Amino acid sequence: MRRTSARGSGTARGERVLILSAGVGSGHNSAAAAVHQACAARTDIAEVQVLDVLQVSSVLYRALLGKGYFVLVEGLPWLVEWVTTSATRPSGAAAQSTPGHE
Numbered sequence: 001m002r003r004t005s006a007r008g009s010g011t012a013r014g015e016r017v018l019i020l021s022a023g024v025g026s027g028h029n030s031a032a033a034a035v036h037q038a039c040a041a042r043t044d045i046a047e048v049q050v051l052d053v054l055q056v057s058s059v060l061y062r063a064l065l066g067k068g069y070f071v072l073v074e075g076l077p078w079l080v081e082w083v084t085t086s087a088t089r090p091s092g093a094a095a096q097s098t099p100g101h102e
Contacts, residue, residue, distance in 0.1 A: 021053070
């Protein structure tokens with residue numbers, strides 16, 4: 001889905017923001033919408049667009065991504081947890097243990 005908001009036609013000044021999202025769940029969509037809303041409220045931003053990269057991806061890629069995610073969640077939940085934890089850990093923080101081997 002592509003959503004665009006601008007501060008009126010012909011606005012020449014201000015930043016242009018492109019938000020890339022992957023519509024693989026309501027959390028991703030909600031986050032993109034929140035960033036879009038925050039950007040649209042700023043006076044120094046002239047244009048905001050949200051692009052769901054899955055909508056411009058091939059059908060094969062979308063199918064593999066969707067099925068692969070559920071295979072991971074059901075078969076290797078510790079791996080999903082480790083990736084999520086690693087992605088949200090402040091930079092420079094080292095893991096204290098190997099996933100699945102506490």
